[in-house]
Amino acid sequence: MSTEVTYELTEVRTTLSQEGRSIVLKQDCPDYIDSLYWTLYNGLNIGVSTYSLEQNNDVGGNCAAECSDANMKIKDLTWVTGDSWNRDDQDDEEEDNQDPGEPTWGGPATKLDDGNCDQGCTECREFWYSNLPNEVTYECYDYTFYKYGTRCADWQSTDKCMTDSGNICVNSWPVGDPEMCDSPVAECRTVPLEFYNDPSELTFAARDCRFPTDGLCALGCPSGSSCRNSHPTSDVRDWGSPYAMCRCT
Numbered sequence: 001m002s003t004e005v006t007y008e009l010t011e012v013r014t015t016l017s018q019e020g021r022s023i024v025l026k027q028d029c030p031d032y033i034d035s036l037y038w039t040l041y042n043g044l045n046i047g048v049s050t051y052s053l054e055q056n057n058d059v060g061g062n063c064a065a066e067c068s069d070a071n072m073k074i075k076d077l078t079w080v081t082g083d084s085w086n087r088d089d090q091d092d093e094e095e096d097n098q099d100p101g102e103p104t105w106g107g108p109a110t111k112l113d114d115g116n117c118d119q120g121c122t123e124c125r126e127f128w129y130s131n132l133p134n135e136v137t138y139e140c141y142d143y144t145f146y147k148y149g150t151r152c153a154d155w156q157s158t159d160k161c162m163t164d165s166g167n168i169c170v171n172s173w174p175v176g177d178p179e180m181c182d183s184p185v186a187e188c189r190t191v192p193l194e195f196y197n198d199p200s201e202l203t204f205a206a207r208d209c210r211f212p213t214d215g216l217c218a219l220g221c222p223s224g225s226s227c228r229n230s231h232p233t234s235d236v237r238d239w240g241s242p243y244a245m246c247r248c249t
Contacts, residue, residue, distance in 0.1 A: 009034050048074060078103050101131030105141060110164040112192055114138040122146055122192060123160050146172040148195065148245050149181060150211060151218040152188035162190040168218045175242040191216060195243060197232055204249050205229040215246030225249045 010030040016023050027033060106126030109117065115138025117124035123142035128135055142160075149171045152158065161169035173179070173186040180186070195216065209217065209227045217227035231237075231244035 009036060012036075046077075099131060100129035102129065104128050104130050106136070108160065108162050109138045111162050111167065112190055114162075116140070119194070120192075122189060124162065145175045145242060146189060147175050147177075147180070147242060148172045148189070148191050148215060150215070151213050156188050158188050160187050160189050167191075168216060170215065170218065191245075195245060197230075197243075197247070199247070199249060201232055201234070202230040202247060203233045203238075204247075209246040217246050217248055219248075221248035 010033060011026060011028040012033060013027075014025040016025070104127070106128070109115065109124040109126065112121055112124050113119075114124050117138055117140045120143050121140035122144055123140070124138050125141045127137050127139035127141075152161075152169045152171055156171075158169050161167065167190045169188045169190055171181050171186060172189040173181055173183040177183045177185075205228045207228065209215065209229055212221070212227045214227060221227055225248045227246050228249055229239075229244060230247045230249075231239055231241040235241040235243060
């Protein structure tokens with residue numbers, strides 16, 4: 001992998017692996033591929049199609065029998081960033097040919113925007129490949145949109161919370177989950193920066209929240225302010241907004 005910043009795309013490699021075997025597909029038409037740079041950088045999708053063939057076909061030739069019970073499973077897909085290859089750097093080429101090993105996740109980052117963790121990330125963790133243990137980065141482990149409630153108690157697990165002391169770790173569950181805090185995936189998580197609004201941008205409820213440390217009020221409210229449920233005034237969903245939570249007035 002090259003550390004040089006470049007915006008020229010000349011080749012795309014796709015590695016297919018199964019049961020210890022792998023093949024590499026290369027597309028090296030630079031005049032065409034270069035136009036795909038920004039799509040691959042920030043808008044890549046994956047599409048999978050399946051089809052059945054008759055006994056006589058252009059793909060496999062003459063087959064002994066027609067398969068009617070085919071099935072396919074797609075699993076263990078891994079999305080990574082920052083692993084582009086610079087063909088002009090021979091040292092990088094040798095490193096690129098090295099088997100990096102298995103993707104490995106480590107402990108939580110200090111903040112949700114550490115390393116390659118970007119906006120919308122709700123769990124940022126250490127990441128490395130098993131054969132490159134010294135090349136540790138921070139990657140986003142989870143982009144699920146969560147609803148955030150009360151501050152976590154001391155006895156609750158904070159494994160999914162960022163470690164910086166300025167973060168708030170609260171109970172959370174996926175938006176729309178009817179089981180809310182009883183959801184099987186409810187955990188203590190760090191409140192993302194997108195939830196930190198200026199009070200002038202918010203609509204507040206008439207009554208205080210149940211506890212003065214609920215939601216973002218856990219940071220402590222200034223003298224003369226209260227801890228109340230709130231939502232962004234510009235959000236047409238009002239109290240149904242996923243950004244609704246307890247904040248200081």
